[in-house]
Amino acid sequence: MDKPKILDMNVGEMPNYRYLCTCGREHGVDINRIEMGKGVIEKxxxxxxxxxxxTVLIVCDDNTFKIAGERVQNILESNGFKTRIHVAYSLDYPILIPDAFTVGRLMIAAEDDTGLILGVGSGTINDVCKIVSYKMKLDSVIVCTAPSMDGYASTLSPLIVDKQKITYPSHYPYAIVADVDIMKDAPLEMLRAGFGDIVGKYTALTDWRLTVIVNKEYYCDTTAKLMQNAVDKVVENTERYFAREADAIYNVTEALMLAGISMGLVGISRPASGSEHHLAHFxxxxxxxxxxxxxxxxNSVGVGSIIxxxxxxxxxxxxxxxKAANPPSPELLRDIYRRADMPLTPKELGIEKDVFHNSIRNAYRIRPRYTIFNYTKDRALLDKMADDLTDIFY
Structure with missing residues (x-):
């Protein structure tokens, strides 16, 4: 069979594309439109x-309203759209989190005349807009403000419910608008977060290969290559990305989009999430x-991938x-993250030693997804692994 066409497509060409894959399944990208580039917010x-x-309900927080929310409102209203602003916040927590309070306030704000939920932001704003629009049978659009995470193009919404992080099914956004002129000015920690989320795919893909070897789980070589190609491009452009060069910001943003698209193609999170995400969630x-x-x-995912x-x-x-799963070497990952001046140890993230030890023993329980730590537990070596890794990192 010829090389799958999707491997040579840019993300702007992928919406509504369907194909019969070499894995034997039909895949599709059920997003109406992805606009990436300089000045695309004007579209x-x-x-x-x-x-x-x-009415277009524009959802933001205090920061993203200043960054792009007010501009979005002005652009739409000057073109005859009726809009309403909803500013999200969290009670008793220093940053906005996707919990029942945040979700509930947005559902209340979505009055009967709402035709579209338009998020302006990144992680939490994106997740909350998707889950609420999904539950209310509305479409959503996201105007991205930072290349900080890989959920823009996914069909999942991780939420905090009863102090547990649970991933709920939602739906693809109707459209994604990623204006490089906005994204390149994101805070440095958000640039690092997006970079860590992408480089973490090294171990996510390794865990996928491991479960194929051990459990004969479904695997799509084309989707895995799509994700790995994106990771390689990001790593090649590390220095230019942190210099905020527009085309390097574009490459990282595209890779973040591809992570979500890859999960949607195969209907599982394997291409983008493994042990490193379990540790981060814990x-x-x-x-x-x-x-x-x-x-x-x-940033937690980055350290989790080294661990x-x-x-x-x-x-x-x-x-x-x-060994047959062909894992990346710890030094390869350390070298990549050093180039980005990112944390290399859980201590640098502020993770206490006992919390770290406990995470090695229990983080695998967070998702029913087989990883190297399940493999270790099945061989009665998980406690020893926790001791060994604690000695390495502390």
Missing amino acids: LPEIIQKFKDK WELDALAKGIEHPLHG TSEAYRIMSEKFEEP
């Missing part, structure tokens, strides 16, 4: 023209339970299957 009136007869939940601020998700690669190194010395 909003044309992109959402079909919603002009109803640390975030611990911080939430204590009412303290946690690092941005992608995961160390676990693979340890198990590859004892067993063939982890």
